[in-house]
Amino acid sequence: MPQMKILFAASEVAPYARTGGLGDVAGALPKALHRLGHDIRLIMPLYRSVDAKRHRLSEVASRLKVHAASSQEVDLLEGRLTSGAPVYFVRHDPSFDRDGLYQAPGGEDYPDNPERFGLFCLAALEICRTLSFQPEVLHAHDWQTALLPVYLKTVLRGDPFFQRTATVFTIHNLGYQGLFPSDALPRLGLPRDLFTMAGLEFYGKGNLLKGGLLFADLLTTVSRRYSQEIQTPELGHGLDGVLRERRNDLVGILNGIDPGEWNPAIDPHIAAHYTAADLSGKARCKANLQHRLRLPVRSDVPLLGAISRLAWQKGLDLLRDILDTLMTLDLQLVLLGSGEKALEASFLLAASQHPSKLSVKIGFDTPLSHQIEAGADLFLMPSRYEPCGLNQMYSLAYGTIPVVRATGGLDDTIVQFDPETGTGNGFRFEEATTGAFLQAVRQAVALFPEKAQWHRLVANAMAADFTWDRSAEEYEQVYRRAVALRRK
Secondary structure (H helix, E strand, O other), X not given: OOOOEEEEEOOOEOOOEOOOHXXXXXXXXXXXXXXXXXXXXXXXXXXXXXXXXXXXXXXXXXXXXEEOOOEEEEEEEEEEOOOOOEEEEEEOHHHHOOOOOOEOOOOOEOOOHHHHHHHHHHHHHHHHHHOOOOOOEEEEEOHHHXXXXXXXXXXXXXXHXXXXXXXXXXXXXXXXXXXXXXXXXHHHOOOHHHOOOOOOEEOOEXXXXXXXXXXXXXXXXXXXXXHHHOOOOOOOXXXXXXXHHOHHHEEEOOOOEOOOOOOOOOOOOOOOOOOOOOOHHHHHHHHHHHHHOOOOOOOOOOEEEEEEEEOOOOOHHHHHHHHHHHOOOOOEEEEEEEEOHHHHHHXXXXXXXXXXXEEEEEOOOHHHHHHHHHHOOEEEXXXXXXXXXXXXXXXXXXXXXXXXXXXXXXXXXXXXXXXXXXXXXXXXEOOOOHHHHHHXXXXXXXXXXXXXXXXXXXXXXXXXXOEHHHHHHHHHHHHHHHHHHHOO
C-alpha cells in the first residue's frame, strides 16, 4: 500500500517528556508506523524538563510567526526517535519553560493552559508550511491538541495547503477535557460563534476536548470496551451524547507495548533475564526485589505488586480497604505510586504496621517499576475505569499474573483463568467493591501453591501478544478511511 504522510501531534512523547500513558503511546506507536513505511513526523512542546543536549536536539528554524489573538514567535528544534522518525519541538519559553507540563508544583493547573496549547496547535500547523510538509493525516491526542481539527475546519477552512489533510483524534482519557472560560475564545484565535452547545460550549465553559470530538474526521480511543463505556452517562463525563452521535466514526484500538523496553529477556533494570522457556531468572528477580525492599526472602509466598497513581479512578481505595484482611494471609505486597495524600498516608501507616509483609514506596521510579513487574507473582489493578491500561500488558510479558477489574482495556486483555481447561491469563472481578476485589485476590493467592496450574497460567500470560505492530496496522486502516472521507 502507498506510503502516507502523517503528522503526529502530542503534548508529551517518551522518552522526552511523559506523565502517563499518552507519552508512552506517542513514543511507541510512531515507531511502529515508521516500520510500516510511512513518513511520520512528531511534534511536541519543548518543556524545561526536556534535555536538549542529551537528546541531541538541533535548531532548524527560529522566530516563526504564529498568529492567534496576537502574533507570537516560536523556534523549532529537531530530534529523532530510535526508529529514525523526526520529532519537532516548539520552543516558546513564556508558554513551556516551566516546572511542570500542565501543572504548577503545588498541583494546580496552569490557568493559561488553553492559550499555551492553542499556541502549540497553531505553531504545529505553521511548522508544516515551514517544512513544506503537507500531511495527509493529522493525528491529534487528548485535550492539549484537540484544537488542531477545530482550526483546520474553522479559521483555516479552504486553505489550499491543508485542503487534503484528514484529521484523526484519539481520546486517551475522557476525564481530562481542558475546560476554559468563555472569554478565552478570542485569545485562542477562534470566533465567538463557536461558543454554543453545537460547538465548544460545555455547561457554561469552553471545552477543548469537545472540539476534537466534533471537528475531527474520525475518532479513536484506546480499547474496544472503553469506546463503548464512554458512550454511557456513567463514564461519558458529560460528553456521552456527543460520542453517541459520532458512534459510527469512533473506533476502539488497543494500545500496545514496546518489546524493546518491556521484555524480561533483555530488560537492563532487572536482576536476571528470563523467558517463558526458562523462568529461573524470575525467581532471582523475586528474591532480589524482596531483599531490596527489606521483605523476608521467601519463594513460597505469593508476592503481589501494584504500580499506580493513588487515585479513586485507579481503585486504590479498594486496596486500602482490604489491606487489613490481606495482611492476615500468607503473602507479601509491594506498592509503588503517588497521588492523593490521604491514600499515601494510609499505605505508609499500614507499611509501618506490617514491615514483613508490606512495602510502600511513594514516588515514581522507573527501574523499580521494572523490578516489580519482574519480581512479583501477581499484579493488582482494581481500576474503576481504565481506558486501556499498560501495566497489565507489561505484567503478562513478565509472567506476572494480573488481577483486574473488568473495565476498559483490562476487560479486552485479561481472560479469567479456568483451572479445568487451563485457559485464561489472569483473574477478573466485575463490580468495583471491596468484596469482589478481595474474592479475586483470594482466588489468585489460592492457586499459587498449585504449581502445575500456576505454570500453565504463567505460560498463557507470556504467550500473549500485545505489541504495537498489531495496533499500528489498525491505525493505518483508520488513517486510510479518514483520507477517503476527506476526499469525498
